[in-house]
Amino acid sequence: MKHIRNFSIIAHIDHGKSTLADRLIQYTKLVDARQFRDQILDNMDIERERGITIKSQTVDLPYVDENGEEYELNLIDTPGHVDFSYEVSRALASCEGVLLLVDASQGVEAQTLGNLYAALEHNLVVIPVINKIDLPVADIERVKLEIDQELGLDPEGAILCSAKEGTGIEDIFHAVVGKIPPPEGDPEKPLTALIFDAHYDPFRGTIVSCRVFDGTVKQGDTIRLMSQGTTYRVEEVGVFRLTREPKKELTAGMVGYIIAGIKTVSDTRIGDTITLDTRPASSQLPGFKDVKPVVFSSIYPIASDDYQSLLEALEKYKLNDASLVYQKDSSAALGQGFRCGYLGLLHLEIVQERLEREFDQSIIMTAPSVQYRFYLDDGSVLDVDNPLYYPDPGTIKSSEEPYIRASILIPERYVGAVMKICMERRGVNSHLSYPTPGRVEVTFDMPLAEVIFDFYDKLKSITQGYGSFDYEITDYRESNLVKLDILVNGEKVDALSILVHRDNARERAVKVCDRLKDEIPKQQFKIAIQGAIGGKIIARSTISAYRKDVTAKCYGGDITRKRKLLEKQKKGKKRMRIVGNVEIPQSAFLAALKTDDE
Amino acid sequence: MNRSDLPGLYIHVPFCKTKCPYCDFYSVTDTKRAVQWLSTTLMEASLYREEFPSFDSLYIGGGTPSLLGGPLLEDLLCGLRDIFRFDGGTELTMEVNPDDVTREKLALYRALGVNRISLGVQSFREDEVRFLGRRHSAKQAEEALRLIADEGFAEFGIDLIYGLPGQTLRSWRQTLRKALEHGPSHISCYQLTLEGDTPFSRMSGGGSLKLPADAIQARFSLAASETLSEAGFIHYEVSNFARGLEHLSRHNVKYWQHKPYLGLGPSAHSFRGNRRWWNARCLDEHLLKTGRGEKATGGSERLSADQMRLERLLFGFRTLWGVEMSEISGKDGQKAIDGLLTSRLVELHETRIIPTEKGYLFADGLPVMVSG
Numbered sequence: 001m002k003h004i005r006n007f008s009i010i011a012h013i014d015h016g017k018s019t020l021a022d023r024l025i026q027y028t029k030l031v032d033a034r035q036f037r038d039q040i041l042d043n044m045d046i047e048r049e050r051g052i053t054i055k056s057q058t059v060d061l062p063y064v065d066e067n068g069e070e071y072e073l074n075l076i077d078t079p080g081h082v083d084f085s086y087e088v089s090r091a092l093a094s095c096e097g098v099l100l101l102v103d104a105s106q107g108v109e110a111q112t113l114g115n116l117y118a119a120l121e122h123n124l125v126v127i128p129v130i131n132k133i134d135l136p137v138a139d140i141e142r143v144k145l146e147i148d149q150e151l152g153l154d155p156e157g158a159i160l161c162s163a164k165e166g167t168g169i170e171d172i173f174h175a176v177v178g179k180i181p182p183p184e185g186d187p188e189k190p191l192t193a194l195i196f197d198a199h200y201d202p203f204r205g206t207i208v209s210c211r212v213f214d215g216t217v218k219q220g221d222t223i224r225l226m227s228q229g230t231t232y233r234v235e236e237v238g239v240f241r242l243t244r245e246p247k248k249e250l251t252a253g254m255v256g257y258i259i260a261g262i263k264t265v266s267d268t269r270i271g272d273t274i275t276l277d278t279r280p281a282s283s284q285l286p287g288f289k290d291v292k293p294v295v296f297s298s299i300y301p302i303a304s305d306d307y308q309s310l311l312e313a314l315e316k317y318k319l320n321d322a323s324l325v326y327q328k329d330s331s332a333a334l335g336q337g338f339r340c341g342y343l344g345l346l347h348l349e350i351v352q353e354r355l356e357r358e359f360d361q362s363i364i365m366t367a368p369s370v371q372y373r374f375y376l377d378d379g380s381v382l383d384v385d386n387p388l389y390y391p392d393p394g395t396i397k398s399s400e401e402p403y404i405r406a407s408i409l410i411p412e413r414y415v416g417a418v419m420k421i422c423m424e425r426r427g428v429n430s431h432l433s434y435p436t437p438g439r440v441e442v443t444f445d446m447p448l449a450e451v452i453f454d455f456y457d458k459l460k461s462i463t464q465g466y467g468s469f470d471y472e473i474t475d476y477r478e479s480n481l482v483k484l485d486i487l488v489n490g491e492k493v494d495a496l497s498i499l500v501h502r503d504n505a506r507e508r509a510v511k512v513c514d515r516l517k518d519e520i521p522k523q524q525f526k527i528a529i530q531g532a533i534g535g536k537i538i539a540r541s542t543i544s545a546y547r548k549d550v551t552a553k554c555y556g557g558d559i560t561r562k563r564k565l566l567e568k569q570k571k572g573k574k575r576m577r578i579v580g581n582v583e584i585p586q587s588a589f590l591a592a593l594k595t596d597d598e
Numbered sequence: 599m600n601r602s603d604l605p606g607l608y609i610h611v612p613f614c615k616t617k618c619p620y621c622d623f624y625s626v627t628d629t630k631r632a633v634q635w636l637s638t639t640l641m642e643a644s645l646y647r648e649e650f651p652s653f654d655s656l657y658i659g660g661g662t663p664s665l666l667g668g669p670l671l672e673d674l675l676c677g678l679r680d681i682f683r684f685d686g687g688t689e690l691t692m693e694v695n696p697d698d699v700t701r702e703k704l705a706l707y708r709a710l711g712v713n714r715i716s717l718g719v720q721s722f723r724e725d726e727v728r729f730l731g732r733r734h735s736a737k738q739a740e741e742a743l744r745l746i747a748d749e750g751f752a753e754f755g756i757d758l759i760y761g762l763p764g765q766t767l768r769s770w771r772q773t774l775r776k777a778l779e780h781g782p783s784h785i786s787c788y789q790l791t792l793e794g795d796t797p798f799s800r801m802s803g804g805g806s807l808k809l810p811a812d813a814i815q816a817r818f819s820l821a822a823s824e825t826l827s828e829a830g831f832i833h834y835e836v837s838n839f840a841r842g843l844e845h846l847s848r849h850n851v852k853y854w855q856h857k858p859y860l861g862l863g864p865s866a867h868s869f870r871g872n873r874r875w876w877n878a879r880c881l882d883e884h885l886l887k888t889g890r891g892e893k894a895t896g897g898s899e900r901l902s903a904d905q906m907r908l909e910r911l912l913f914g915f916r917t918l919w920g921v922e923m924s925e926i927s928g929k930d931g932q933k934a935i936d937g938l939l940t941s942r943l944v945e946l947h948e949t950r951i952i953p954t955e956k957g958y959l960f961a962d963g964l965p966v967m968v969s970g
Contacts, residue, residue: 524941524943524960524963525941546812546960547811547812547813547815547816547817547959548789548812548813548815548816548819548959548960549812549959549960549962549963550836550916550958550959550960550961550962550963551789551791551962552788552789552790552791552836552837553788553837554835554836554853554854554912554913554916555850555853556608556853556859556861556866556867556868556869557623557865557866557867557876559853559867559874559909559912560867560874560876560899562912562962563905563908563909563912566908566912566962566965566966567905567908569966570908570966570969573966581937
């Protein structure tokens with residue numbers, strides 16, 4: 001056990017975590033240069049494109065130090081986004097130490113802090129690594145100062161590294177072996193293993209990633225997932241190299257996988273404890289939570305006959321993503337679809353992109369919503385995440401919406417602009433602190449609904465990329481909510497309804513009406529677009545009618561081209577939805593969701 | 599509509615003295631190559647002798663066919679008559695440019711069997727003709743029309759263009775009335791549109807040319823229907839009017855009824871059964887290939903039943919023959935037709951759905967609207 005190290009890399013988005021992971025893998029020669037692709041651990045297309053890790057993967061790195069001692073270094077990769085903070089916390093609970101990566105040009109950011117706090121909560125050894133020192137704009141001294149003053153870590157221990165150029169990698173291995181303690185645990189005690197991740201394999205079912213704290217598990221054992229009480233027979237255990245490598249057993253201190261005929265990822269819970277059915281542990285490992293979705297939106301197939309195909313795609317998708325929840329939904333405008341719950345807005349975008357790309361679905365997604373709470377006259381309480389189920393306003397005694405504590409780290413010069421957008425988005429209870437000269441941490445209590453749209457993009461743009469943002473959901477607070485309906489030629493388009501704070505309703509309505517005006521093509525009649533609360537119109541726009549839409553000539557040389565154009569339009573029509581007598585293209589539904597003017 | 603099913607023959611004469619800035623029909627200005635073009639076109643014709651033994655329409659278009667000198671035209675027509683059989687009442691149309699018209703030329707056309715003339719007038723206003731980059735004047739066009747009537751051509755058509763920047767409804771009506779004064783049997787009114795890579799489309803892209811909005815174009819189009827139908831003309835296709843059903847362009851109607859036709863010369867299109875093919879848009883390639891005794895086909899397609907149906911809808915909504923009810927399938931299609939009937943874009947005549955004047959304005963959009 002003293003030759004095992006379990007560690008993770010934590011970093012703000014774009015600080016080079018995946019590149020560093022690649023370098024560490026390359027260094028251990030697990031993979032030869034020819035096979036090497038950048039960001040080996042990020043094996044989904046979206047991950048490569050966006051440079052973020054969505055689904056964490058773990059790899060066991062063999063390492064031999066200069067004295068010939070052989071080590072097994074388990075690098076537990078973590079997703080780098082606030083939507084997945086619970087997954088991150090379970091990965092960290094499986095480690096004894098972390099490499100805290102800081103970009104030499106960007107310095108400490110909000111998520112760096114959030115990550116550090118998470119690591120300290122788990123009593124992990126934190127090794128600061130200053131990455132990207134090769135950049136011309138790298139400012140190592142400033143970053144060291146921030147590490148000292150903002151993170152309270154010893155900057156002299158920080159390793160200087162350029163993952164891109166491969167410098168400092170040897171130092172990192174030294175530090176991992178020298179500074180991070182080996183795991184503790186007793187192989188003879190009853191089994192306790194923490195599930196920190198799970199993947200779906202079409203041939204083997206669910207591959208559970210776990211850290212064994214005490215005890216031993218091997219093929220043939222019957223394991224019990226403690227939070228659910230379900231039992232499975234172990235088919236195979238092993239460790240992660242770049243592929244799975246079966247082992248005779250996993251014992252205390254080890255990180256590896258268990259295959260036990262578990263059908264879907266949803267049958268497991270991240271953070272759950274695995275024990276042996278015959279000799280169970282007396283209690284679960286601490287920290288287990290059943291994660292609940294915080295953002296909701298509906299997904300509809302663009303062509304209504306594709307409903308079945310969408311259902312199948314969701315079922316398949318769900319095999320590998322337990323955090324997505326969905327149930328049937330139906331809309332007068334869009335037909336049969338699904339109401340889905342996500343961990344956050346990034347998660348929503350990932351689901352959307354993967355359904356479109358990997359599962360070849362053409363979908364319309366409705367406006368994201370949080371879960372609102374309504375207290376009704378009859379004393380009942382109603383949680384509503386779908387505007388379709390907005391209660392009769394006459395029966396509402398009071399309403400509430402979820403709030404977050406937002407933490408934003410910025411250079412001092414942006415304070416004014418950031419305060420302004422936070423206040424525009426109903427931020428209250430602001431607090432400023434100055435961790436180092438020139439830098440400010442702004443915290444605000446804000447409605448979650450105000451950040452799920454485009455807050456992060458907006459923050460990035462007004463701070464020219466220097467602002468970073470982290471949040472946690474705190475509580476529900478009273479809020480004056482109304483349902484904003486959108487009408488096209490007098491017909492309500494239910495899929496465009498949203499719940500909003502009364503003060504924001506008008507502005508949102510005007511924006512949606514304007515956007516739809518640009519997106520809905522002219523038709524042979526005038527189209528009125530209206531925003532309404534109850535029966536009251538609060539915004540409107542008009543699309544003038546088409547008067548002529550025919551080309552002059554249709555002779556021998558024109559026919560094929562004309563027919564091809566019609567064929568293209570017919571295809572495009574499949575992507576239209578008809579509301580009343582108005583054809584609304586898919587792009588209109590998407591555009592209506594955006595609040596910003598690009 | 600019960601015309602003979604004999605094919606039509608189209609000859610593309612790919613030469614113009616000057617190129618008009620709105621036109622993207624294929625032509626070159628090197629007229630010296632006409633002699634070579636003639637001999638290869640006749641060679642091309644002989645390659646189709648088996649497949650297309652006889653015709654009942656011959657349309658000589660371009661380009662500017664009236665650039666062909668007397669002997670060349672004589673060689674062309676005699677050559678074609680040697681190769682193919684032409685039905686007794688064959689419609690023989692010649693596209694003519696006003697500034698090429700002389701009494702002698704018209705007499706020659708008559709002598710060679712040309713029985714229908716299509717004159718590219720475009721406008722009777724000097725400023726508009728100049729704007730369109732034509733090499734003739736409005737006055738020349740009027741003179742040409744007098745000569746055509748004098749020569750005794752019973753069948754002649756006038757081509758007009760509307761929707762010019764700055765054109766008024768008044769000036770458009772004047773042009774229409776002027777056209778009527780000359781007693782044509784046929785009038786085509788083409789909305790000025792931006793085609794492919796033409797000077798006008800480049801100017802429009804660069805912002806120096808702005809065409810009237812669709813609402814104005816619609817009024818021009820309705821003005822034409824109004825003025826011409828008052829004069830007894832039938833609006834039988836989006837852009838075409840005839841002084842009676844016996845004056846339709848027999849040749850052009852074949853295009854809209856999936857009748858067979860053969861096109862010879864560069865860029866010409868042919869159709870038979872469910873197959874369409876076309877020659878390369880390149881005189882050199884055409885000369886080279888046909889000179890070697892090969893067909894100069896640049897592309898072809900075989901239409902599926904669905905594509906044939908879509909084309910029937912396309913043609914149907916552009917012409918007074920409309921669309922047979924049975925072509926409309928599905929609940930969505932029926933619903934769309936009901937909507938079109940209510941909004942008076944179409945009318946029901948027994949089992950056919952016929953576009954109204956207002957329907958012609960949206961003819962290109964209707965096929966997609968009614969197909970599920």
